[in-house]
Amino acid sequence: MKFVFYANTDWYLYNFRLSTAQRLQADGHEVVMLSPPGPFGGRFAARGFRWLTLPMDRASLNPLREAVTLKHLVRILRREKPDLLHNFTVKCAVYGGAAARMAGVPATVNAVAGMGYVFTSNDLKARCLRPMVQALMRGTLDHRRSLLVLQNPDDAEIFRRSRLVARERIHVIRSSGVDTSRFRPSSMSGRDGRLRVLLAARLLWEKGIGEYVEAARQLKGQGRDIEFVLAGAPDPGNPRSVSDEQVRRWAEEGVITWLGHVEDMPALLSTIDVMALPSYYREGVPKSLIEGAAAGLALITTDQPGCREVVTRHGMDGLVVPPRNAAALATLVARLDDDRDLLARLGAAAREKAVGEFDERAVIQRTLDVYERLLGADMPGGSLAGSTS
Structure with missing residues (x-):
């Protein structure tokens, strides 16, 4: 056919x-x-x-x-x-x-x-x-x-x-x-070092991009050594896209590391500890969350349609942050920075769910x-x- x-x-x-x-x-x-x-x-x-x-x-x-x-x-x-x-x-x-x-x-x-x-x-x-x-x-x-x-x-x-x-x-x-044989927990060591957080998405404001950057700025101001990584490109076909100039200013300010479009996501995720998507967009089921889950990352997202399909129990298979709340997002990232046992437990639970459901x-x-x-x-x-x- x-x-x-x-x-x-x-x-x-x-x-x-x-x-x-x-x-x-x-x-x-x-x-x-x-x-x-x-x-x-x-x-x-x-x-x-x-x-x-x-x-x-x-x-x-x-x-x-x-x-x-x-x-x-x-x-x-x-x-x-x-x-x-x-x-x-x-x-x-x-x-x-x-x-x-x-x-x-x-x-x-x-x-x-x-x-x-x-x-x-x-x-x-x-x-x-x-x-x-x-x-x-x-x-x-x-x-x-x-x-x-x-x-x-x-x-x-x-x-x-x-x-x-x-x-x-x-x-x-x-x-x-998600291909759970391609996206899988990393064998790389060193996860107990500097925390690396990733937001991977089309760069739309409703994905929580602004809140993510503000949370990074707050934690940087507190003297925390946490790297906030942003992967994705502006979407000129969408009226709510973040502009290329704006993202470059954030990167030049040193608040985030901007990678643009990433071809090899499994390789990137092997270097990441936390996948964050503080979205208030009406998602389907976000690809970045299920890829992060399959890679055994701790997840932080909102209780929004689509996102709640991946993180259903706060503190068990991920952390839930209120939408449009940069301060709450910063608090949850700091919690994972301080509690590496929780970081590992959430990552293991996310992986189990990805294999079983996605x-x-x-x-x-x-x-x-x-x-x-x-x-x-x-x-x-x-x-x-x-x-x-």
């Missing part, structure tokens, strides 16, 4: 969905990657996948430009004739759902990992857009030959309460999974089960699922 994976960046497809594509490929299916142009797309050929591009500006509100994007998308789907289209992110789900109907695609899966800027921000632009986006979602996602995949129960409740998608068409698959093999299998629900009756030669070994 043929599958098309459609996202608003090639980066997302490569970093979050490559393993699922590889599983389908290994089972004898064809997977085509579809996104706007970007620096990661060229890597798909080396993995045996075709990559198609289309003109799409994920921040655009220009009706003419959006109509052109939709026209291109319909044209691509009519040419490719996939058995199933899997759309990722809100905008791609809306456009992909509409285009799939126009192009006669038999089955569609829409994956929304977090509610995004329109649903998380309270600025005027987001509030104005929200009713329109909800109407578009209701009109394009709720279709008998489509299913919606969300990453946490909080988002599922929003969709049910708003009647955006029928209850029976909603599936919750927590996270996009291993990507189980997540991929659950995704294939969703495909099976839509395609099973039409499958030539039997099931999609196969073995998980």
Whole structure:
């Protein structure tokens, strides 16, 4: 069978969905990657996948430009004739759902990992857009030959309460999974030395970037020798992105160490003690938290949708910090700096949870089960699922 994976960046497809594509490929299916142009797309050929591009500006509100994007998308789907289209992110789900109907695609899966800027921000632009986006979602996602995949129960409740998608068409698959054989506790010694804390994310203010920097500044002012590391790049396509100039000023001030985009996350995590994500963004299930958990790091995050799926018990599988509270974040980091036994216990508990609940093999299998629900009756030669070994 043929599958098309459609996202608003090639980066997302490569970093979050490559393993699922590889599983389908290994089972004898064809997977085509579809996104706007970007620096990661060229890597798909080396993995045996075709990559198609289309003109799409994920921040655009220009009706003419959006109509052109939709026209291109319909044209691509009519040419490719996939058995199933899997759309990722809100905008791609809306456009992909509409285009799939126009192009006669038999089955569609829409994956929304977090509610995004329109649903998380309270600025005027987001509030104005929200009713329109909800109407578009209701009109394009709720279709008998489509299913919606969300990453946490909080988002599922929003969709049910708003009647955006029928209850029976909603599936919750927590996270996009983590390779627990690649991300694992480090054998490096020296964890009892200088504490190293990491925030790894797109550099959006709602990820708690400002609070993280302020906590670092407070602890530095107290004379603590703790290194605060920031990994990730600004996201110019998001109105709430931290600017490149701002991050460079923080680094020049000596408050943080900024690494930019990091290719080899397992290598970086082997040098880190604490993964912090003081987010007040409506996350799906944050990739950085489950990667940190798999690497055996102590986790600090908020009791927000998505984040609470990873850290459920304060002091047991991580530490919970109130959102928008730099002083509380500084206090928790200082606690781990002073109590290395707690640091080790939290890291071990996080690793155990990652293996038990977020291993990507189980997540991929659950995704294939969703495909099976839509395609099973039409499958030539039997099931999609196969073995998980």
